[in-house]
Amino acid sequence: MRPIAWRSPTRHSRLQIVLAAIAIAVAVALPVILVSVGGGVSAHEIAQLQQTGYVISVSSAGMHGISLSHGLVSEFNAIPRVAASSPVLSVPIDLYAGGVTPTAVLAEGVIPDQFTPTLGPSEAGLFPSPLPLGDPTDLIHYANGTYTGPTTLDALISTPFEAASGIRVGQSIVLSPSANRSLGTAFRVTGVFGVPPSLLGPTGAFAVIVPLSDLQVLTGWARTSATPSSLLDASDTIQVALSGAAENDPSQINAVAAQIQSLVPYYGVTTQLQQAQQLENADAILTGFYLALSSVGLAVGLIFLAIVLVRRVESERRSIGIRRALGLPPRWIAVGILARGEALAAAGIVGGTVLGVIVISILAAYGTGAVKQAASLATYDPILLGSIAAGVLALACLASGLAARSAMRLDVVEALR
Amino acid sequence: MNSPSPAPTIEIVRVWKRYLPSTTPVDALRDISLTLEPGERVSVAGPSGCGKTTLMNMLGLLDTPTAGEVRWNGRPVGGRSERERARLRLTGIGFIFQRFYLLPTMTARENIELPMRAAGVDRAERARRADELLEEVGLAPRAGSFPHQLSGGEEQRVAIARALANRPGLLLADEPTGELDSAATETVLALIDSVGSASGATVVTVTHNPDVAARSHRHITMRDGRVVDDRREE
Numbered sequence: 001m002r003p004i005a006w007r008s009p010t011r012h013s014r015l016q017i018v019l020a021a022i023a024i025a026v027a028v029a030l031p032v033i034l035v036s037v038g039g040g041v042s043a044h045e046i047a048q049l050q051q052t053g054y055v056i057s058v059s060s061a062g063m064h065g066i067s068l069s070h071g072l073v074s075e076f077n078a079i080p081r082v083a084a085s086s087p088v089l090s091v092p093i094d095l096y097a098g099g100v101t102p103t104a105v106l107a108e109g110v111i112p113d114q115f116t117p118t119l120g121p122s123e124a125g126l127f128p129s130p131l132p133l134g135d136p137t138d139l140i141h142y143a144n145g146t147y148t149g150p151t152t153l154d155a156l157i158s159t160p161f162e163a164a165s166g167i168r169v170g171q172s173i174v175l176s177p178s179a180n181r182s183l184g185t186a187f188r189v190t191g192v193f194g195v196p197p198s199l200l201g202p203t204g205a206f207a208v209i210v211p212l213s214d215l216q217v218l219t220g221w222a223r224t225s226a227t228p229s230s231l232l233d234a235s236d237t238i239q240v241a242l243s244g245a246a247e248n249d250p251s252q253i254n255a256v257a258a259q260i261q262s263l264v265p266y267y268g269v270t271t272q273l274q275q276a277q278q279l280e281n282a283d284a285i286l287t288g289f290y291l292a293l294s295s296v297g298l299a300v301g302l303i304f305l306a307i308v309l310v311r312r313v314e315s316e317r318r319s320i321g322i323r324r325a326l327g328l329p330p331r332w333i334a335v336g337i338l339a340r341g342e343a344l345a346a347a348g349i350v351g352g353t354v355l356g357v358i359v360i361s362i363l364a365a366y367g368t369g370a371v372k373q374a375a376s377l378a379t380y381d382p383i384l385l386g387s388i389a390a391g392v393l394a395l396a397c398l399a400s401g402l403a404a405r406s407a408m409r410l411d412v413v414e415a416l417r
Numbered sequence: 418m419n420s421p422s423p424a425p426t427i428e429i430v431r432v433w434k435r436y437l438p439s440t441t442p443v444d445a446l447r448d449i450s451l452t453l454e455p456g457e458r459v460s461v462a463g464p465s466g467c468g469k470t471t472l473m474n475m476l477g478l479l480d481t482p483t484a485g486e487v488r489w490n491g492r493p494v495g496g497r498s499e500r501e502r503a504r505l506r507l508t509g510i511g512f513i514f515q516r517f518y519l520l521p522t523m524t525a526r527e528n529i530e531l532p533m534r535a536a537g538v539d540r541a542e543r544a545r546r547a548d549e550l551l552e553e554v555g556l557a558p559r560a561g562s563f564p565h566q567l568s569g570g571e572e573q574r575v576a577i578a579r580a581l582a583n584r585p586g587l588l589l590a591d592e593p594t595g596e597l598d599s600a601a602t603e604t605v606l607a608l609i610d611s612v613g614s615a616s617g618a619t620v621v622t623v624t625h626n627p628d629v630a631a632r633s634h635r636h637i638t639m640r641d642g643r644v645v646d647d648r649r650e651e
């Protein structure tokens with residue numbers, strides 16, 4: 001049974017139909033863009049997280065971060081299956097290359113022989129091995145917390161910073177905790193490290209890597225300034241890598257994390273599994289938010305569709321009245337109107353998806369900075385896009401149901417008068 | 418599927434129809450009672466506004482009485498669902514309107530086939546029946562024309578073919594020549610007359626035209642919503 005032919009609508013109503021389809025297309029494009037880009041970015045973040053070499057991180061939210069870092073390394077490393085424990089101290093600092101104007105950069109203090117094993121396979125190639133930072137254990141200068149041992153004062157700079165600043169390996173730089181060169185310390189640049197093409201990872205922001213103890217002394221995080229005798233030995237996080245198969249075994253990761261937590265009950269211990277889970281949760285919340293946001297646009301599009309369909313029923317009163325008078329089954333007439341609404345919605349969905357994909361590829365090709373990067377990470381989840389389409393079709397069914405109902409309620413005698 | 422419906426017995430029993438427009442209510446039909454026997458040829462006449470169209474809408478199950486009852490072969494129609502009434506209109510009643518009411522987006526042939534399609538007649542039988550009807554009304558060469566490409570008389574002939582498509586037992590024609598010139602009027606009236614007698618259907622024609630009255634066996638005259646004269650020829 002072919003639905004009723006609704007051929008050759010007037011130019012005026014054709015315009016309305018096209019506008020309704022465009023309204024739905026625009027309303028569909030928004031969630032397609034938001035969900036695809038958002039999903040792509042978080043999938044990328046999770047992938048980045050899983051690329052790192054460490055699986056447990058210990059952190060503390062306080063001003064001083066984690067205290068007694070050098071001591072904790074040996075305690076953590078004594079736990080079976082722990083391969084390395086790498087304390088990291090990140091501090092903004094002023095860098096003087098030759099002139100008197102400093103450049104504000106982020107410096108990272110690390111223990112070389114602990115830092116290297118916590119790099120993932122893709123990161124490892126970006127760093128010289130071993131790290132040319134003097135004493136690999138960083139214990140000589142640390143000297144049991146006295147910070148009186150000899151130090152090499154070596155520094156690594158990132159390749160982007162090297163390119164931007166013109167500083168070369170072998171050159172001397174001064175690092176100062178405040179904008180005052182005379183308070184600084186001279187370091188020698190002994191190498192460069194690459195920056196992963198990461199969107200949100202912190203590594204990209206770091207321009208300088210120095211031995212942990214040197215950075216602690218320079219910034220006052222070696223000992224508290226109030227009581228100079230008391231040991232601080234601060235870091236922000238300690239990244240813990242496991243050996244061999246334990247690295248990929250959730251139960252072993254959790255077991256080690258529990259042991260670490262019992263050593264440092266006052267610090268936060270999170271596993272990479274938890275972090276991935278948190279990212280996924282955040283992604284789910286964002287997706288829900290995007291869909292809620294988009295539903296406003298969709299509601300407007302569908303109301304527009306309902307208006308157009310009801311208006312067409314109104315303008316086709318006569319012809320619907322004739323059909324009803326001839327005794328065509330009411331369901332037939334209703335199905336014809338529903339089919340028309342669904343066809344319009346389907347056209348809008350196809351158009352909207354295509355529009356979304358086009359906008360994303362334009363952003364990926366011609367956007368700038370983070371927008372361009374985020375757009376190029378977009379992933380198209382067929383299940384999510386399919387459910388958007390199904391939802392729109394279901395709501396369009398409701399909208400055309402309204403129009404069909406008004407066609408069924410039409411007074412035939414009146415319509416034929 | 419497309420077998421002829423036997424002509425029904427239709428009873429109008431004490432029917433009132435009151436319209437309630439914004440100002441004063443209008444009683445279009447006032448306590449009308451009449452019975453149409455199967456195969457009768459009836460003409461309905463009366464001044465404008467006396468309720469002829471309203472009566473036709475009652476007979477055609479398009480409208481419902483404010484009071485009283487319409488019976489179809491003895492069964493009251495009022496209790497039936499709109500779906501059943503639509504089915505009865507589709508297969509049992511053929512309508513011919515003053516203003517033709519062809520569907521403008523369909524060709525003559527498609528207009529004629531539409532009621533058959535809705536009644537579930539298969540494609541081949543539809544085509545065969547449409548050819549037969551187009552032949553009968555003398556429009557075989559115009560089968561593919563759209564209504565706006567046809568003259569008024571031709572449109573009304575297509576409408577007659579459409580009304581006959583499902584071989585109804587009741588044919589209702591409300592001023593079928595009201596918008597036609599005298600030559601077209603002659604053709605259309607002759608057609609209604611001939612198909613009416615050929616099919617054995619009950620034919621009710623509203624008209625001011627004395628020719629129609631001459632072709633009928635029963636003459637009903639209305640005034641102010643009442644039947645004032647109802648005469649059968651011997």
Ligand SMILES: Nc1ncnc2c1ncn2[C@@H]1O[C@H](COP(=O)(O)OP(=O)(O)OP(=O)(O)O)[C@@H](O)[C@H]1O
Nearest residue numbers: 436437438443445464465466467468469470471472
């Ligand atoms: N929907 C309506 N609302 C109000 N009054 C109506 C309505 N339909 C018909 N009427 C009134 O009912 C009366 C009968 O109308 P009807 O159309 O049956 O007359 P008619 O005999 O067919 O007239 P004509 O010969 O002009 O076609 C008229 O007075 C008309 O104004």
Ligand SMILES: [Mg+2]
Nearest residue numbers: 469470471591
């Ligand atoms: Mg009338």
